[in-house]
Amino acid sequence: MPGQKLPDGKPIRVALLGCGTVGAEVVRLLTDQAADLTARVGAPVELAGIAVRKPNKHREVPAELLTTDAAGLVASDVDVVVEVIGGIEPARTLLLDALRAGKSVVTANKALLAEHSGALFEAADASGADLYFEAAVAGAIPLLRPLRESLAGDRITRVMGIVNGTTNYILSGMDATGAGYGEALEEASRLGYAEADPTADVDGFDAASKAAILASLAFHTRVTAADVHREGIAAVTAADVAAAKGLGRTVKLLAICERVTSASGEESVSARVHPAMIPRSHPLAGVGGAFNAVFVEADAAGEMMFYGKGAGGAPTASAVLGDLVAVARNRVVAGRGPRESAYAALPVRPMGQTPTRYHISLDVADKPGVLAQVAAVFADHGVSIAAVRQEVRVADASLVVVTHAATDAALRSTVDKIAGLPVVREVVSVMRVEGEES
Template structure:
């Protein structure tokens, strides 16, 4: 223990939206937290990139010497909420190697270096907690590592990025195009000045890597996650989705699959997809997140709530901090990394999914049969076809639009089909290709 009063010394790295909320809650709920833990928490210092006395905390707590702070003898637990991958990785490794437990909300770091950090924690016999790295305040990591530890998880799918969900929800409810919905998200503070990490799926891919690693006892990194962004989703796609009884969501999907030879593999992927309106994820709107876990014995479980923001994320951080502090008081440890399965990663080409293909074609006899023939050649079964005429600004017919919905097919077969369709003289444009999730027809 750090001193005669048996206080648990805490170093907080980062004083942004999350860090400031963490410090506030520790101070305002001191007596309650002490009762839950069995010892008081004491903030020993706050690491920042630039010391500024006007930060709303006592100036003597602030330091830009992160290395010195995490090395202090009176620090028992390091809370990292500063990001990005570096210098956070270096600071966390230093803390772990010196016997400090660590709580982090750094999804990019955990997706890239979870194995390295877990090994350091194991070697030092300390805790590494990261509930806040996925879906903010929504408890997902702990149910997977503890509540479902005796079950077999087969699938984890969810909406794990509030920015993209807000944009897609606005496009669905108002008919706005992508650019307008993105501008609204920026004005409301949901989208960063540079939204690339969100709208191109990088943020969701990092979270998918973390979820897949835990759910399937296999180390999965961001590089293992297949990723597509949602910038090409159009108002026309939403109109077609509504006609099919669906909406469109950016999904993170982690799945245990078995190939034709009986080999189990892990699939982790992020992309925009049509979701049937009766599916529980279809009703998750605005900046909210939701994760659906499917396990062999437990069945389907859904976790829903605020996926981002200073206070919600701080709630998850404090939950981890209390667990780590209790372990310090009681002499125990939290769950270790579970990687016994070591399942190989399935390439996207092997993954069976249903598809939606929207294309502009010439308006003449035989076009539909020519299109259907390309699907048939690659054994991609068509479930539904919608065709409508198109007119130009003068009201003259200028072609037709065909929407094809398939039964399940592999990504490789569908990709070959789309490439062949693009080469047909009768096909003018392939407007969009989206997957259809939430159904196995």
């Protein structure tokens, strides 16, 4: 139990919930590195059982370890519960039962943490158990523990990153080849970078869950996935990517979490996921393929970037094992890991009130006064124009406008008004711009 030193020689007994791609790698690492793990932890780490739905599908695992009774395994004489099944239920109930019983938990479940971290932390605090979840965001990249521990004495102002490998692979392919979204998605699916149903990735749900976790840790505030503004990449076109290239930028799906201070000095948290153009000189611009990277800004530490493999069985299992070693050490010496830090309890700023910048591409009539009419709409809505580019074609013209920072609501209202101008034939695309001075 937490608070009591483990008797010398007594093994740390581990229950594993799930044995899919990540779970199988966890089993392999526990077996292959058994001697090293014993030395690192100070006691043997023993796999007590593995809960699965269909035992006959896991012939690589000793049959005596497999069970379909996950609740019974959690209730048995184990010290740590490792959960890699995903989803909300039954994971939520199983982990709450484990924590309430004083058993430490290691989870890779981003969706559960983004929805119910408060309940999990409260259960952990009540019993004195540990709750670790490094693998829930950015796979093998050591990111959450630096936010949670290494930077605990600093004031983090911004976390911006690429936290979904599937969408990054698709957008990187569009940038490199000029392909459209559908073609790039098909290629990602063929190569195994996209799931058969890619909705959670391409519509931004996966990244939004991760953004909620990052914002919660960075700003000491409970943020759920419902608080995160979410847009996916399905509307990104080859023309958008080409336009970004022409301006020395590239398009990425970004998770952006910021501490925002109003003119009156009131602080709030902004959390959002959407595609954006970033300059090719930005550290995130060079992150290609299925890799992840997160850029962190803090008052004292300055700017940092964490980069690596953000998904996959082995990388994710590596993060799980790192957490397992930490909670097992705490069991051996009767220590405790970091608790939830939500003391700031900052309000979450709605997307409409969040400062951002727009890149707007318009098809307009080729006639005098068009630019003046468009500029007048921006002025009426209090939005300042940073740059304008106009190209004349045979029967019409293309007008590209990049704005200075304004609230998202003001920018959206501006675009809606422009779309109604008689001289504007079509608002071809609207994309946010990040990573530049406004």
